[in-house]
Amino acid sequence: MANVISDETIEYVGILAKLELSSSEKEEAKSDMGRMLDYIDKLGELNTDGIEPMSHVFPVKNVWREDVVTNGDDRDNIISNAPGEKDGMFEVPKTFE
């Protein structure tokens, strides 16, 4: 395997992605990611100098709307799936000491 993923990398990506892996999952993730990156490295074979990265396939552009209020109070619906709620607000673990 050309790409060797370190414990630190897995730890770091876990912080970015907010995932906490068990030690066996970590080992698996290291080998999976290494193999996938080896596979992706294949793209390096292609010369892409001067090629514009293509994020959208079509030249669709300038899609916008006018500044007109179209939504009313939909709070009861919006909050209806919340695991924790109080007074129409979403409850979260304390963010501020």
Add this chain to the structure above:
Amino acid sequence: MQISEYTAVELSKAIKEKKVTVKEAVEACLAVIKEKEPTLNAFVTVDEEGALKEADEIQKKIDSGELTGPLAGVPVAIKDNMCTEGLLTTCSSKILYNFVPTFSSEAVLNLKKAGAIIIGKTNMDEFAMGSTCETSYYGPTKNPRNPEHVPGGSSGGSAAAVAAGEVPYSLGSDTGGSIRQPASYCGVVGMKPTYGRVSRYGLVAYGSSLDQIGPLCMDVTDCATIMEAICSHDIKDSTSVERDDNDFTSALVDDVKGMKIGIPKDYFGDGLNSEVKEAIMKAVDVLKSKGAIVEEFDLSLVEYAIPTYYTIAAAEASSNLERFDGIKYGYRTEEYNGLHNMYKKSRSEGFGPEVKRRIMLGSFVLSSGYYDAYYLKALKVKALIKKAFDEAFSKYDIIVAPAAPTTAPMIGKSLSDPIAMYLSDIYTISANLAGIPGMSIPCGTDSKGLPIGLQLLGDCFNEHKLIRAAYAYECETGVYTKQHMLNGKDGE
């Protein structure tokens, strides 16, 4: 003829002619579902009560002449990654185990306008990540042709439900082949429209630049009819394209004389099962015999499609799935110590292994120092792949190829080797990268009786050509799905 043997268009005609009531149609579907679900597990949710209630309403509208279209009164199943107002939408994930959307996706609304009755939500690979329907938190779906095999994925439930006669048609979504590959494995017709044809509003995003909703159904006529109903310009989806050629049934013409068909040699090399290859070549001969001009060519870049796809799809998915955090909806872990611990535990317990694998990969390829080497590189290769298709379509009306390298694998054989699983998407993935439409229609079975899918690819917004060729093929060979059902060959 039994109700469950009708195609969608036939069923709606029978309802209009008062041979069948809408309630009878719904009850017939529910009966098949009751019978087959214990084996198949094609549904996450069956909305018996809602569908029966809706049946009465729709019947009234048909009787009063308010609803006259070709899908009025016909039951439909919706892949569980499309929001349905008031109806559980899980994406086959634990993290959305209790999520009840407060709005419906645009494609579903379009079907409802046409008088469709939602009978339930179909099982899928979790968040559409998978090619076998085995990554679902709610258990794998089985292939109705042989329950020891997978139905394909990620729209495996949608394909299986149609193949089993549980419902005349369904909606799926296709990010890398997720409609065409299960259609092929289950022996039904499936289409991934051009990116932008169908609004993505309400589709829970996996790879936003690749996702597209499309139909799974029994024959090409249904496919064209459903496409007419679901395609629309939606101002809520910035990537939705305004078109004046959504008249797909006009392409149901049994004539391919002079149609130029390209056969990409690169799709017929190592890795392609010989029985599949044989069936595809036979199908090509059928089209040739009807006057199509067939030519082999080099498409190129085929082996780069999968790494390009996994880089882009994983990157987009890592971002799209950030919103599942235990705050606004869905699963929140029981015990936690502070905010970040709550995030991590909820997400780690809520997502399955394949989803976590792709989120990790996606977060990595976007992370500081790797963006250019991986993500940007993949976007450049995507441009090259698009260019290769542009060149092909300057010479050919359509491209014909297998939908998948093999027929449906056995359950339990795929997940252990992700890259091998990813390879099953090798023929379908490029269409998503290039944004082009693709279709899979049944073209025979292998020696084990498992269906084989013929894939048709067209240039952007050239769905008409695909429908025309598929229809001509079907006219010549008969409607596979229906024959299969009438012969009662479902393997149980």
Add this chain to the structure above:
Amino acid sequence: MGKNYETVIGLEVHVELATKTKIFCGCSTAFGGAPNTHTCPVCTGMPGSLPVLNKQVLEYAVAVGLATNCDITQYCKFDRKNYFYPDNPQNYQISQLYLPICRNGYVEIETENGTKDIGIHEIHMEEDAGKLIHDEWDDCSYVDYNRSGVPLIEIVSEPDMRSADEVIAYLEKLKMIVQYLGASDCKLQEGSMRADVNLSIREVGAKEFGTRTEMKNLNSFKAIRRAIEGETERQIDIIESGEKVIQETRRWDDNEGESYAMRSKEDAQDYRYFPDPDLVPISLSDEFLDEIKSRQPEFRNEKMARYMEEYKLPEYDVNIITESKKMADIFENTVAIGADPKKVSNYLMGETMRILKEKEMDPQDISFKPEALAKLIKLQESKAINGKVAKDVFEVLFFEDIDPEKYVEEKGLKTVNDEGALRKVVEEVIKNNPQSVEDYHNGKEKAIGFLVGQTMKAMQGKADPASVNAMLKEFL
């Protein structure tokens, strides 16, 4: 302290745009709604929802860019900035990194040391976050997404400022430009304008920049000044003691007068930006830009010249009344309905500025109607009320929506023009103040002032002082 240090400051200024709706959905941006009543699936990050750009946001951003001498990026895109925080419902913020809408601009500031150009690195469009509400007695916080998706522009300056004075001058200048454009009310206290200060220290003459810190939570010009002074001192202390400044984000606590590092293990500051696939690129034609250019308002310098030319106002007046767009608008609207320009100007420079200062208000907060001021001036011109009464009435109309004519009538504040009544009072005053009368006759001109005052008092202020003066002279 042996060495001479220089403070290098760059600013990231967030301005909340004055659109009616949010940047990517049709929810209202109005303040004051109950929590989550201005929300929808898009601005709360519901699965399946998709953003659609509000065109007005783009127009405001371009207008600000043009007014700050920026190059407009005619092909621009939105990117996702990924980070987890509860006020950010998608856990990514839609912003612009790779192709921001404006680049390479500058504004000219004036300080005691003369004028100076402050470079603008870029301006980009993005969405605001929701609000977290904390309850001291609770182990939870609560999220309100009413502000989530409110449009912002972030104006990123070059590290061109060297002192708190320059920073304040730069902010005042930005504020004025944005207010003139009507793109925002720019209130620091209410958060519609927010400044993060990037600050580093280096020895005078050094070419390289020092390590910078970013300071957040600065809610007033006073706080900004204190934070700059505090951080400058902190960094100099670190350097003097031979240690190194750490590049970090710090939170200013204005009550304590101190800043704290906001670092955490869970905060990797790796935002994994990539183009948002849900939004399509923006490609602005020359015509689009010309159209916005043609709609640009008259800015301060043009206004000043015009006011001097058209209304013959002194430069001093013009300087004050054009300082904010709001004030200039009131001036123009009041003059437009027929009031005398100089008199309007006097009310704005005098009474209005006095009240604003006393009440620590911003010109943006002025709510009185030009019609009311015009009427007041008319009343005064026609001598229906005198200057003292007029000032009192102005103070009322500044805070309350009154019709000055009716108010004066109802409160009985009109000048008494009954000569007989006045004559009686004047006679009485002369009789009761023989000493002043004598003083006046002995050449003490001032004495008459006292007598006028006594007369006005007896008339309960409702006389025209000039008439009183004339009558007194006649009697004496």
